[in-house]
Amino acid sequence: MDDDSPQARWERRTEVTLAVTALVFLASYTVLVLGHGLPAAVRDACLAAMLAAWALFGVDYAVRWRLSGQRLRFVRTHWLDTLVLVLPLLRPLRVVKVYEAVQRRHGQPRLALHARVIVYSSLSVSLIGFAGALAVYQVEHAAPHATILTFGDSVWWTCSTLSTVGYGDVTPVTTMGRTIAVGLMGCGLALLGAVTGSFSSWLLQVFSREGDERPPGS
Known part of the structure; x- marks a missing residue:
């Protein structure tokens, strides 16, 4: 209720x-x-x-x-x-909360827990990544010795940071830019960990069901 x-x-x-x-x-x-x-x-x-x-x-x-x-x-x-x-x-x-609100108001069943974790994490990564790219571009593109000169550079840097790859070809040089980078790193680790953990749990459940459904001696 x-x-x-x-x-x-x-x-x-x-x-x-x-x-x-x-x-x-x-x-x-x-x-x-x-x-x-x-x-x-x-x-x-x-x-x-x-x-x-x-x-x-x-x-x-x-x-x-x-x-x-x-x-x-x-x-x-x-x-x-x-x-x-x-x-x-x-x-x-x-x-991210809109999906839940719309589903409840229409009385429709929600996605399974694993699917919801993946959908919500993906949406969160996209929204945080876009907002982070905007913020980094704002503080970096006009800074002395900046390597993030265009919004495209900022998007590329944000993707590599959120995915924890970190190529290092473009990096923030301002204090605020590096502070945003730390936040994006934390968000990337948390959200990617949630997706990986949820997907792994789903695979274990699928394999477990398949094992239970096999006839004895097979």
Whole structure:
């Protein structure tokens, strides 16, 4: 049975809206970073949209904190929401919750656990990678002695960093760029580990079922 607490009802009512807000934030940030030749009015509008999205996430966080009645324990039990509020580039992760919300509202069965882990991890890697590539390009492309000069360079570097390959042909030279790199490395290890572990567990279950279904003596 679904949780019918005030906090749960609030989350069900706002999850799709917040996911759309996260997409608006990401789209605005993309235009702000890559739209070098755009008029100042357009860039100001993108910045205003980003700030409005941040404010909306802050209101949502405050309401859920209030409804939970957990005080400081809420911060520990909702650490991802806390990170999303503090670190703007993690806000697109809100989009990952859309699938669950749509499936519940239509009464449709959800994917199996292993498939959900793989789908959610893949979405998370894509969103974090794109946002990370934007952030690194923003702080690196105009820095002295920079090797990440184009957004394509940034995407290539982000892919090699998230996959933990790390070719080293392009690297961040600024403090902020290296800080983002550390975060991407951690996310890459965690998410790729989740996918690998889930896939391995699924294979073990498949092989186990096949062994059980074999006739005796075969």
